Amino acid sequence: MQTRRWTNASQPQTLQIAVFLLYISAAFDVLFGGFLNPIVLALAAANVASGYGIANERRWGYVLGVVVAGLAVLPYLIWLLVGGLSTSLLLSALFPVALLALLLHPQSRDYQRIWFQ
Numbered sequence: 001m002q003t004r005r006w007t008n009a010s011q012p013q014t015l016q017i018a019v020f021l022l023y024i025s026a027a028f029d030v031l032f033g034g035f036l037n038p039i040v041l042a043l044a045a046a047n048v049a050s051g052y053g054i055a056n057e058r059r060w061g062y063v064l065g066v067v068v069a070g071l072a073v074l075p076y077l078i079w080l081l082v083g084g085l086s087t088s089l090l091l092s093a094l095f096p097v098a099l100l101a102l103l104l105h106p107q108s109r110d111y112q113r114i115w116f117q
Helices: 013-031 038-055 059-083 087-104 106-115
Strands: none
Touching (some): 013 087, 013 106, 038 059, 059 087, 059 106
């Protein structure tokens, strides 16, 4: 019997935190005006889907999570190149960069390479 879950306590801490950050990111996107923008809604749905996929040890969930986290970091990289380094840039980019770092951490990559289907 397969069980479906929203979180998975048997995964490494890096993946567990990444799953929580994916869910929180989706909630913030929707709560702070994203329900009016279809692109933001699609990214929020992708965040939830990737968190669910990672919690259920699916490779597509991990790949989708890396892609969505990379897309979230992209505007901050452009902001850095165009506007330069600032305190507001550092504070705004903290959350998406942390999510991408957690997903690309060697412990997360090794676990998904070995255990994900």
